[in-house]
Amino acid sequence: MDITLRINGATRTGSPEPRKTLADFLRDDLDLTGTHVGCEHGVCGACTVIVDGRAVRSCLMLAVQAAGSEVTTVEGLAPDGELGTLQQAMWDSHSFQCGFCTPGFVMQATAFLRAHPDADEQQIREALSGNICRCTGYQSIIDGVLLAAERARQS
Amino acid sequence: MKLPPVEYEAPETVPEAMELLAEHLDEASVLAGGQSLIPLLALRLAHPAALIDINGIAELSGVSAADGWVAIGTMTREYAAEESGTIADAVPLLAAALPLIGHEAIRSRGTIGGSLAHADPAAELPAVARALDAEFVVRSQSGERVIPAADWFEGYLTTSRRPDELLVEVRFPAAGRGTGTSFQEVARRHGDFAIVGLAVSLTLSDGVISDARLAFSGVSDVPVRAAGAEDLLVGERPSPGLFDEAARRATEDLDPPADLHGSSDYRKKVAAALVRRGLRAAADNAGERQ
Numbered sequence: 001m002d003i004t005l006r007i008n009g010a011t012r013t014g015s016p017e018p019r020k021t022l023a024d025f026l027r028d029d030l031d032l033t034g035t036h037v038g039c040e041h042g043v044c045g046a047c048t049v050i051v052d053g054r055a056v057r058s059c060l061m062l063a064v065q066a067a068g069s070e071v072t073t074v075e076g077l078a079p080d081g082e083l084g085t086l087q088q089a090m091w092d093s094h095s096f097q098c099g100f101c102t103p104g105f106v107m108q109a110t111a112f113l114r115a116h117p118d119a120d121e122q123q124i125r126e127a128l129s130g131n132i133c134r135c136t137g138y139q140s141i142i143d144g145v146l147l148a149a150e151r152a153r154q155s
Numbered sequence: 156m157k158l159p160p161v162e163y164e165a166p167e168t169v170p171e172a173m174e175l176l177a178e179h180l181d182e183a184s185v186l187a188g189g190q191s192l193i194p195l196l197a198l199r200l201a202h203p204a205a206l207i208d209i210n211g212i213a214e215l216s217g218v219s220a221a222d223g224w225v226a227i228g229t230m231t232r233e234y235a236a237e238e239s240g241t242i243a244d245a246v247p248l249l250a251a252a253l254p255l256i257g258h259e260a261i262r263s264r265g266t267i268g269g270s271l272a273h274a275d276p277a278a279e280l281p282a283v284a285r286a287l288d289a290e291f292v293v294r295s296q297s298g299e300r301v302i303p304a305a306d307w308f309e310g311y312l313t314t315s316r317r318p319d320e321l322l323v324e325v326r327f328p329a330a331g332r333g334t335g336t337s338f339q340e341v342a343r344r345h346g347d348f349a350i351v352g353l354a355v356s357l358t359l360s361d362g363v364i365s366d367a368r369l370a371f372s373g374v375s376d377v378p379v380r381a382a383g384a385e386d387l388l389v390g391e392r393p394s395p396g397l398f399d400e401a402a403r404r405a406t407e408d409l410d411p412p413a414d415l416h417g418s419s420d421y422r423k424k425v426a427a428a429l430v431r432r433g434l435r436a437a438a439d440n441a442g443e444r445q
Contacts, residue, residue, distance in 0.1 A: 017160075018161065018163030018206070019157070019159065019160055019161050019163075020158075021157075040156060040197050041193075041194035041198055042194050043194075045258070045260065051263075054234065054263040055260040055263055056260050056263045057190075057260050057261070057264075059193070059197070060189050060190055060193045060194065060261075060264065061264060062163075062186075062189070062193075065189075065210055108259070111259075126345050127259055129258060129344060129345040129346045130257065130258025130260055130261065130346050
């Protein structure tokens with residue numbers, strides 16, 4: 001099926017098979033390999049992207065369903081190679097180790113902080129509870145998001 | 156895994172969807188939010204010949220209140236229901252359950268009708284619908300039926316919807332004065348399916364319980380009403396002793412399934428604790444809604 005959508009501010013087109021997930025469409029058809037595919041059934045959160053302003057699991061959405069939508073992937077957060085506030089805060093907090101889960105956490109936290117800039121630690125923990133990290137553990141990830149929220153409030 | 160090859164239809168109106176359902180019958184699956192169906196496809200547990208995607212049917216989304224009922228369009232996303240002032244005011248039990256469904260990213264796509272048509276007995280919404288005697292409006296080319304919640308859930312992931320029918324709306328009765336509610340669950344991690352969940356609604360008139368509703372999730376292949384405990388509560392004044400007795404009565408006939416998250420006995424103990432907690436919380440906020 002032919003589809004047209006906006007990805008990271010640019011108009012993109014494609015012809016995915018109906019059964020192709022948005023995650024596979026981004027990675028295989030558009031070479032946007034920043035979005036990672038972990039469990040492929042909506043449990044791990046690694047493939048989280050932002051669709052029309054809300055965090056969604058791109059493995060649980062068909063590419064054809066994203067036609068006409070505005071999609072942001074992790075590539076869209078640092079278009080000029082400059083880290084954003086959240087990315088820098090996570091870097092400074094050593095939030096990640098192997099990096100496989102990183103894009104999912106970053107996209108989920110981006111959507112969450114936009115809606116809840118004053119979130120406390122408990123709310124951040126809940127918001128990120130659907131994302132799984134298998135190496136660093138969660139404390140440094142929470143630290144990074146808290147630091148980003150604090151820096152955003154100060155600036 | 157990747158999804159199996161499947162025919163894809165995206166109707167834009169309810170009549171178009173009904174026509175497609177009549178054509179494909181049980182060879183088709185209706186795709187709503189996809190948060191349960193897409194995993195079933197990815198795990199190759201479901202093999203529909205066709206997906207009928209109802210995301211493009213605008214008239215299936217929305218929340219409206221009239222005549223003591225709140226009608227929720229089947230495609231209303233869970234996050235939108237969570238943000239609905241109408242639901243928060245009129246169906247507080249549903250409002251309490253919504254934030255417990257999956258995770259934020261799941262509620263971005265998941266829908267009220269999708270969850271209730273999927274009918275996972277461990278999920279929150281079926282217990283809420285069963286506790287409140289919600290009504291399910293289904294439509295097909297041969298007309299419309301309204302199915303009470305007591306007849307909707309037939310078994311594990313099975314409802315009384317016929318293959319040619321589309322669930323278009325779910326109606327919940329608005330809570331009146333003196334009605335307090337609580338949704339309780341125990342899960343290993345926030346957002347996981349609960350080991351046991353409980354929906355409670357309690358109405359107090361002059362300090363006496365005039366209506367009591369308790370429905371469990373996760374204890375059987377369908378959501379289960381605790382009719383014996385409800386009968387015991389009505390006509391009494393809330394007290395810790397009464398709630399203890401209700402917890403005993405509500406769980407004495409339960410035979411919950413065992414899995415790696417908990418044995419059958421453990422689930423029964425959790426269920427009893429939830430009854431005590433839920434009744435206490437519902438009685439407290441019934442007082443606030445006088």
